[in-house]
Amino acid sequence: MKRLFRNARWWRDGEPFTLSVVGGRVSRWPLSEAQADEVVDCHGSWLMPAFVDCHCHILPAGLDMKRPDLSNCNTREEVLRVVQDAAAEGEGWLLAVQYDQTRFNDGLHLTAHELDAVTAGRPTILRHSSGHAAVANSAALREAGVGANTPDPPGGTIVRGERGVPLGALLEGAMELVYRVVPPPTRQESVDAIHAVAKSMRSMGITCATDMATGSRGLSEEFEAYRRASESGCAVRLRTFILWGRIFGKRGEPDFHLEQTPMLRNLGVKLFADGAIGAGTAAMTEEYATGGVGMLIYEPDDLRERVRVAHEAGHVVAIHSIGDRCTDVVLDAIEETGDAARHRVEHVMLLRDDQVERIRRLGARVTLQPEFLLTFGHAYFRQLGEQRASMLKRARSLADAGITIGLSSDRPIVPGDPWDGIRSAVSRPPGFHPSEAITVEEAIDGYTVCAAGVNDETELGSLSAGEWADFQLYERDPKGLDAQPVVTFLAGEAP
Ligand SMILES: [Zn+2]
Numbered sequence: 485m486k487r488l489f490r491n492a493r494w495w496r497d498g499e500p501f502t503l504s505v506v507g508g509r510v511s512r513w514p515l516s517e518a519q520a521d522e523v524v525d526c527h528g529s530w531l532m533p534a535f536v537d538c539h540c541h542i543l544p545a546g547l548d549m550k551r552p553d554l555s556n557c558n559t560r561e562e563v564l565r566v567v568q569d570a571a572a573e574g575e576g577w578l579l580a581v582q583y584d585q586t587r588f589n590d591g592l593h594l595t596a597h598e599l600d601a602v603t604a605g606r607p608t609i610l611r612h613s614s615g616h617a618a619v620a621n622s623a624a625l626r627e628a629g630v631g632a633n634t635p636d637p638p639g640g641t642i643v644r645g646e647r648g649v650p651l652g653a654l655l656e657g658a659m660e661l662v663y664r665v666v667p668p669p670t671r672q673e674s675v676d677a678i679h680a681v682a683k684s685m686r687s688m689g690i691t692c693a694t695d696m697a698t699g700s701r702g703l704s705e706e707f708e709a710y711r712r713a714s715e716s717g718c719a720v721r722l723r724t725f726i727l728w729g730r731i732f733g734k735r736g737e738p739d740f741h742l743e744q745t746p747m748l749r750n751l752g753v754k755l756f757a758d759g760a761i762g763a764g765t766a767a768m769t770e771e772y773a774t775g776g777v778g779m780l781i782y783e784p785d786d787l788r789e790r791v792r793v794a795h796e797a798g799h800v801v802a803i804h805s806i807g808d809r810c811t812d813v814v815l816d817a818i819e820e821t822g823d824a825a826r827h828r829v830e831h832v833m834l835l836r837d838d839q840v841e842r843i844r845r846l847g848a849r850v851t852l853q854p855e856f857l858l859t860f861g862h863a864y865f866r867q868l869g870e871q872r873a874s875m876l877k878r879a880r881s882l883a884d885a886g887i888t889i890g891l892s893s894d895r896p897i898v899p900g901d902p903w904d905g906i907r908s909a910v911s912r913p914p915g916f917h918p919s920e921a922i923t924v925e926e927a928i929d930g931y932t933v934c935a936a937g938v939n940d941e942t943e944l945g946s947l948s949a950g951e952w953a954d955f956q957l958y959e960r961d962p963k964g965l966d967a968q969p970v971v972t973f974l975a976g977e978a979p
Pocket residue numbers: 539540541696894
């Protein structure tokens with residue numbers, strides 16, 4: 485198929501632009517109208533490469549789309565009403581998302597008893613929007629065998645009342661006590677969830693997304709779901725990073741097989757090296773305003789060993805690192821592989837000047853999620869104080885040092901519209917220092933060509949000759965930051 489897209493304008497300078505697509509790729513030689521099988525008149529639309537979301541969670545985001553969403557509930561009564569309506573509709577486990585008790589007047593968690601009154605006996609869990617807490621009802625606690633005599637698991641807290649009776653709230657590692665007894669989605673539910681979120685991402689201009697924790701509920705099963713989705717007309721290209729423990733750890737599944745195609749590819753192995761700022765678990769050199777310095781998930785020697793094992797097995801390693809103390813340890817680990825430029829550091833929320841310089845010298849790649857500043861700003865200011873929080877996500881310093889920054893969303897932690905991320909990177913939200921802002925062109929590059937680079941895509945991101953023709957059209961100049969794509973093409977095809 486030969487397609488000629490004429491009468492467009494190039495997004496960067498508004499100059500007239502024509503795109504010739506042969507076999508889904510940008511042609512090296514411009515097609516004439518006579519040579520084209522189809523001529524598409526773009527009517528002066530602005531044409532831009534499609535977005536690459538190089539750090540998100542595809543299957544979890546898709547599963548969340550089918551769950552009761554509490555993000556608009558600002559009182560306990562509103563939460564209970566949504567849960568009651570949802571409970572009346574089906575049977576079995578009820579898993580709601582985007583619960584946040586800090587929006588309530590008293591800031592207090594709901595209790596299992598309050599939930600029992602509206603859930604008709606269905607085991608129910610409300611997951612906190614931060615992902616670091618949940619509230620379970622009595623039926624869920626019972627199914628999980630969590631009672632007054634259950635000890636707190638390592639790194640987790642069961643919130644308790646009189647005589648040690650669980651009240652419902654489960655913090656950090658304690659959540660897993662209940663989530664692990666929830667029946668996993670069927671394969672068809674997983675495939676449907678991937679399709680649903682892919683369709684939603686495509687409508688936002690995305691044609692390639694990277695799942696950053698593949699295998700949390702079983703690697704071969706998740707790979708099979710991604711493979712089936714990619715073979716049944718998935719709306720975006722799928723990329724995966726396997727959780728380290730899934731191939732090297734005790735629960736490892738070394739026998740998995742994943743075919744690599746332009747629509748589906750595994751990119752490497754993922755490790756978590758610390759926690760999150762809102763929960764006070766990201767590892768900092770300076771104390772939190774609320775006390776403590778956070779925690780490293782692995783001792784430095786242990787992390788180095790894990791990175792070495794993955795590196796020597798030929799994998800790119802992507803490491804979640806939020807606090808500056810953690811990033812020191814992570815940079816040590818990837819430097820020791822002798823090929824730091826091959827590996828990725830995810831989030832790097834808090835960076836000292838010497839660390840920016842070190843990342844430059846090592847040639848490591850980083851990803852940033854500017855939308856976090858919009859969504860979690862209040863928690864960052866509370867945890868770090870205004871001054872330190874104001875310097876989170878140092879996009880300007882990283883860009884000036886010539887470091888490749890992939891912008892990304894981390895959905896479903898945030899809604900994930902790339903334009904929200906771009907707007908946040910360009911005009912930092914109130915309280916965040918404007919000296920770390922980047923230009924709109926840099927931010928768009930961050931979500932297209934640089935995200936593709938961080939992802940090791942050799943055939944995506946810039947619409948150079950020979951690349952896949954993944955692009956989006958806008959009715960007006962997208963650099964005005966107030967437009968949504970009219971249509972997004974993948975390999976020259978509209979959805
Ligand atoms: Zn993530």
